[in-house]
Structure formats: structure tokens, C-alpha cells
Amino acid sequence: MNQLKAVGIVVEYNPFHNGHLYQINEAKKMTNADVVIAVMSTSFLQRGEPAIVSKWVRTQMALLNGIDLVVELPYIYSTQKAETFAHGAIAILAELGVDFLNFGSESGNIQAFNHLVSFMSSQKSEFDHLVKRYMKLGYSYPKSTSEAFNQLNLQEETLPLTEPNNILGFHYVKAIDDQKAPIQATTTLRRQAHYHDPTITTNPIASATSIRKTLSDNDSIQIRHVVPKETYQLLTTYKKTYSILHTWDDYFNLLQYKILSTPVEQLRVLYECEEGLEYRVKEKIQTAASFSEWMQLLKTKRYTWTRLQRLATHLLTNTSKVEMEEATATKPSYIRLLGMTKNGQTFINKTKQHRQIPLITKLAKANGIQAKIEERITNVYLSPLKKEQQLAEMKQEYSRPPIMVT
Structure with missing residues (x-):
């Protein structure tokens, strides 16, 4: 049998919705990949907020909807600015041996990203100088980079760096280039819902922001048409079991x-x-x-x-x-496997020789600063639960094997 071709996706699945399902199907079509691998943020996310349900529940959502392998994007990367977030995710996917990366974008044109990375590389010193100048004027870092980019870009028609997914996409493609990773980047055009859209409409695709807002208003019925049935069931069960969908208020x-x-x-x-x-x-x-x-x-x-x-x-x-x-000075010290299908398991077995970083199945098998931080973060994340639930979940965190969906 020929080696399985794999496409990687960097995800939060907070929660998994129809837009994510669309991306998985498009990524498979675009790359003709046999395996889809998700590197998923753990308990706290890139925008600095707790995930509404645990990584285990989000892993189940993914595996029941077309993902073959879910690995952890540890806290040391998952709660960082776009550049560091992308760097960590690409390092993990490269180590796993994926052939392709797919990300959603407002552009939908991968050549625009490749062109932008090349353009920004040639303008780096001028760009850094402009960013510092705008920050001295009291602008935020994102605003300063946007203003610097606009000033550089006056003579050049390149991708706008104002949309959140375009920004992340740029940093994914740049990380592949910086790390000389043998990964081909592809992008899927985002459909219907904008990243920050606050309300759910009759469309079958809604933003995760609008889904979380609707859930926080205790109106879960309103999300049924925008998430797969497995997501709806898992969210309902989690809320019933723990009396919580995690938000900053908790x-x-x-x-x-x-x-x-x-x-x-x-x-x-x-x-x-x-x-x-x-x-x-x-x-x-x-x-x-x-x-x-x-x-x-x-x-x-x-x-x-x-x-x-x-x-x-x-x-x-x-x-x-x-x-x-x-923790971020070197490559990740291990990669934690959260879940897989039979197809994902086959890929893992066939790519053993390729990997230089340990692939672990339980936190108990990890050590070093990365593991120490992850253990503490999980303890904090679980703190709003009842004491017996906290203890049971923390025990699971150490000893739970990856979820297997057949």
C-alpha cells in the first residue's frame, strides 16, 4: 500500500460546527488526502478565553465528523499571538509528517498568501521600523502592524491583513517557509458567516462566536441547524453533567x-x-x-x-x-495524542520512523516544562467544577488513553 497522504488543520472547535465540517470536506477534495489531522488547542484558546467544553469532548466532536487524528496544541502555543500560535502548530504538523495544510480564509486564494509572505520577507526591516513608530504613537500591536502594512502596501496589490483568518493564514504560510517544512499550504474560502458575526441566521453555517453567544443566553435549540447532531448532543450532555459551559464569568x-x-x-x-x-x-x-x-x-x-x-x-x-x-525556546518536547479513528491509527503506525519527538498517549508519560505547565492549566480549567468532578477529571487527564472512534 502507498503511504497515506495527510492534510493538517489547526483548530479550536469551540464548538465544532457546520463551517468546520465544510472545511474538512473541502480540504479532502482539494488535496486528495487519505487522512485529516487536527492539531487542537487545549483548555484555553488563542483569543485568551476558556474553551466552552473540555478538549476530550471537542475531540469527540471532531472524530465523529471526519477528523482521523486529534493531537494537542499545548497552552504554550494555544494562548499566543498569531505568529507564535502558528509556529507551534506547524512544528507539530511537520513532525507528524503531513503533506498538506489547509486553513479557512476570507481570501480563498493560496497564491495571494505565498505572494504576501515573499513580499513581507523582502520588506522586513522597513516593516519592523514602521511597527515601532506606530507603537510609540500609542497604537496597539495589531493596529500598528496593520498601519505599517498599509503604508508598505501602497504600491503593491497584496492580500489585506485586516481579517483574522487572513492574518492566521499568513502566519501559517510564513511558519512553513521559516521552518523549511515539506508541507504544501492550501486554503478554503470561508462561507456565509463572518468570524465575528454575533447572531445566528437561517443559514446552516454560523460563526462560533454567534453559537457561543446563543448558548450563553441558554437558547441551545437555536443552534441545532448550524452544528452537526453529535456536537449538539455532546454540548447538551456536558451542560447536564457539569452544570456549566465554561466562560470567563466562571x-x-x-x-x-x-x-x-x-x-x-x-x-x-x-x-x-x-x-x-x-x-x-x-x-x-x-x-x-x-x-x-x-x-x-x-x-x-x-x-x-x-x-x-x-x-x-x-x-x-x-x-x-x-x-x-x-518552554517555547525549542521544539515541542512531546506531542500528545487525544483521539483517532482506525484510519488515523494506521497513519500513526506507518509514520513511526519519521517522528523525532515522542508521541505520547497519556500525560503521565510526559515530563519537562511543557508538561508541568499543561498539568497546572488543566487544574485551573477544571476549577469551576464540583470537587469530586474536578478530581475525577484530573485523574483522567493523567491516565486517559486517546479516544478511539471506529
């Missing part, structure tokens, strides 16, 4: 206690706590009645909501700059 009291009881000198050493933010977070949390209110009080022209949410995540999880620097 962690706010813990975060408030953490910030108020920690001296500013200790807050300062935590990851992404820069430029005197330790004073601002401490001052503003004293009067805030909710997470959302605190964020409104914190937000400035310089700091975006997403940037501040990521800071909140690192404050909550007590993740230091030193830890993050050490």
Missing part, C-alpha cells in the same frame, strides 16, 4: 482573588504583563463586578480586548515570562 472570582492578593512585583513577572499593566489590572479589578466590566475598564487604544484576555489567562494560570520563554 473564573472571575478566582482571577479577582489572585490579582488582589498578589503584590505588583509578583504580577510583573507573569507573561504578557508589560509596561506597568500590573498596576492597571490591580486598580481596575477592585471595582469591577464582572469579567466583562473589568475588561471594559482595562481596555485602551494601546491594548486590544484579545491582548488583555490573554494577559488575564496568564494571570489566572500563574504563567511566568521565564516559563514561557523556556
Whole structure:
């Protein structure tokens, strides 16, 4: 039998919806791949928020809807700006031996991404200079990069870097180029729902943002036509079992206690706590009645909501700059397998020789800083559950083998 061809997708599945199903089918068609591999964020996500259900439930959603293999994108990458997020995801997919990468974009044209990576590489020093200039004017980092890009781009027709999926797509293609990974990038045009669309319409495809908002309004019936039936059932079961779909509100009291009881000198050493933010977070949390209110009080022209949410995540999880620097200085120390189909298992067995990083099936088999951080993050994520549920879930985290869907 010829070697199986694999396409990789970087995902959060928060939760898995019809748009994701569409992407999987398009990725298979576009690449003629035999296997679809998802590298999935764990408990906290790129925009600095908790996943609404555990990684195990999201893994089940994926495996029941066309994904053959789910591996973990660890916290050290999953809660980072686009560049670091993409770098970690591509390193893992390259190690697994995927032939293709597929990502959703507002462009749908892979040549535009290749052209942009080449253009930005030739303009790097001028771009960096412009970003610094805009940041000195008090703009946020994303706004500064956007302004710098627009200024560079006056004479050149390239892809707009204003849409979130175009930004991520650019960084995926750049990471493949930087790492000299033997991966061919492909992109699927996003259909119907915009990334931040706040409401669900009659269309069968809705944004994850609108699905989460509808769920937070306790209106789960409204999402039935925009998610596969397995997603709907798994969300319903999780809510019934744990009385929760995780949001920042479930962690706010813990975060408030953490910030108020920690001296500013200790807050300062935590990851992404820069430029005197330790004073601002401490001052503003004293009067805030909710997470959302605190964020409104914190937000400035310089700091975006997403940037501040990521800071909140690192404050909550007590993740230091030193830890993050050490953990991301080298390649991932292991890859954790969360679930597979028979097809995925065959791929894993056939590509053993290719891998240089250990592929682990249980956290108990991992060690080093990456594992230490992941264990702590999982403990924090589970903290809103009842005590006996927390203990049972943490035990599972150590010893649970990958989910097998046949």
C-alpha cells in the first residue's frame, strides 16, 4: 500500500460546527488526502478565553465528523499571538509528517498568501521600523502592524491583513517557509458567516462566536441547524453533567482573588504583563463586578480586548515570562495524542520512523516544562467544577488513553 497522504488543520472547535465540517470536506477534495489531522488547542484558546467544553469532548466532536487524528496544541502555543500560535502548530504538523495544510480564509486564494509572505520577507526591516513608530504613537500591536502594512502596501496589490483568518493564514504560510517544512499550504474560502458575526441566521453555517453567544443566553435549540447532531448532543450532555459551559464569568472570582492578593512585583513577572499593566489590572479589578466590566475598564487604544484576555489567562494560570520563554525556546518536547479513528491509527503506525519527538498517549508519560505547565492549566480549567468532578477529571487527564472512534 502507498503511504497515506495527510492534510493538517489547526483548530479550536469551540464548538465544532457546520463551517468546520465544510472545511474538512473541502480540504479532502482539494488535496486528495487519505487522512485529516487536527492539531487542537487545549483548555484555553488563542483569543485568551476558556474553551466552552473540555478538549476530550471537542475531540469527540471532531472524530465523529471526519477528523482521523486529534493531537494537542499545548497552552504554550494555544494562548499566543498569531505568529507564535502558528509556529507551534506547524512544528507539530511537520513532525507528524503531513503533506498538506489547509486553513479557512476570507481570501480563498493560496497564491495571494505565498505572494504576501515573499513580499513581507523582502520588506522586513522597513516593516519592523514602521511597527515601532506606530507603537510609540500609542497604537496597539495589531493596529500598528496593520498601519505599517498599509503604508508598505501602497504600491503593491497584496492580500489585506485586516481579517483574522487572513492574518492566521499568513502566519501559517510564513511558519512553513521559516521552518523549511515539506508541507504544501492550501486554503478554503470561508462561507456565509463572518468570524465575528454575533447572531445566528437561517443559514446552516454560523460563526462560533454567534453559537457561543446563543448558548450563553441558554437558547441551545437555536443552534441545532448550524452544528452537526453529535456536537449538539455532546454540548447538551456536558451542560447536564457539569452544570456549566465554561466562560470567563466562571473564573472571575478566582482571577479577582489572585490579582488582589498578589503584590505588583509578583504580577510583573507573569507573561504578557508589560509596561506597568500590573498596576492597571490591580486598580481596575477592585471595582469591577464582572469579567466583562473589568475588561471594559482595562481596555485602551494601546491594548486590544484579545491582548488583555490573554494577559488575564496568564494571570489566572500563574504563567511566568521565564516559563514561557523556556518552554517555547525549542521544539515541542512531546506531542500528545487525544483521539483517532482506525484510519488515523494506521497513519500513526506507518509514520513511526519519521517522528523525532515522542508521541505520547497519556500525560503521565510526559515530563519537562511543557508538561508541568499543561498539568497546572488543566487544574485551573477544571476549577469551576464540583470537587469530586474536578478530581475525577484530573485523574483522567493523567491516565486517559486517546479516544478511539471506529
